Amino acid sequence: MDGYSLAVVIHLFAAIFFLGFVFSDVLILPVLHKDFDKNTVMEIKNSISSRARKIFPITVLILILSGGFMFSKYINSSIGFTGSSLQVLLLIKFLLASIIVLGIIYSLSCKVLKKQPHNVMQKFHTYVLILGIIIIILAKLMFIV
Numbered sequence: 001m002d003g004y005s006l007a008v009v010i011h012l013f014a015a016i017f018f019l020g021f022v023f024s025d026v027l028i029l030p031v032l033h034k035d036f037d038k039n040t041v042m043e044i045k046n047s048i049s050s051r052a053r054k055i056f057p058i059t060v061l062i063l064i065l066s067g068g069f070m071f072s073k074y075i076n077s078s079i080g081f082t083g084s085s086l087q088v089l090l091l092i093k094f095l096l097a098s099i100i101v102l103g104i105i106y107s108l109s110c111k112v113l114k115k116q117p118h119n120v121m122q123k124f125h126t127y128v129l130i131l132g133i134i135i136i137i138l139a140k141l142m143f144i145v
């Protein structure tokens with residue numbers, strides 16, 4: 001297996017772990033509200049978040065490193081930046097992934113600085129899930145169009 005194929009596999013696993021967590025947080029865990037009171041749900045979610053805060057940044061870092069490595073095959077100074085639809089879609093994919101990364105950095109820094117995050121962050125995981133789905137579609141579409 002060459003370096004590029006290995007990067008694709010690593011990238012794919014990181015994407016599965018990352019979006020898998022976001023998927024369950026947005027679509028599965030809300031079921032807790034059916035069986036538990038508000039405070040218990042908060043405690044369960046806080047407990048899960050402490051684990052998520054360790055795993056999230058690592059999977060995102062792996063996505064950026066493996067993605068960046070593959071990115072340099074399609075976008076570089078010798079073949080150009082926006083000359084093909086693959087390059088344009090890859091750049092859009094990169095920009096959407098950057099929004100997720102910036103959101104995570106902002107959210108972690110609020111935690112460290114003990115600051116209240118902006119209201120828009122209340123639905124951050126829902127936005128990440130939507131962006132993640134668009135990113136996956138772009139990842140496949142860029143090789144088809």
Ligand code: HEM
Pocket residue numbers: 008011012015019063064066067068069070071074090093094097098100132135136139140
């Ligand atoms: C939330 C972040 C990201 C997610 C969920 C994600 C997800 C994916 C998925 C599912 C694929 C398809 C892999 C396959 O075909 O088996 C892919 C491919 C790719 N991604 Fe990402 N990605 C993310 C971030 C990035 C970043 C930041 C970059 C660039 C810096 C990047 C560059 C690429 C490239 C170049 C491919 C094409 C690989 C290929 O199929 O040959 N990705 N990504």
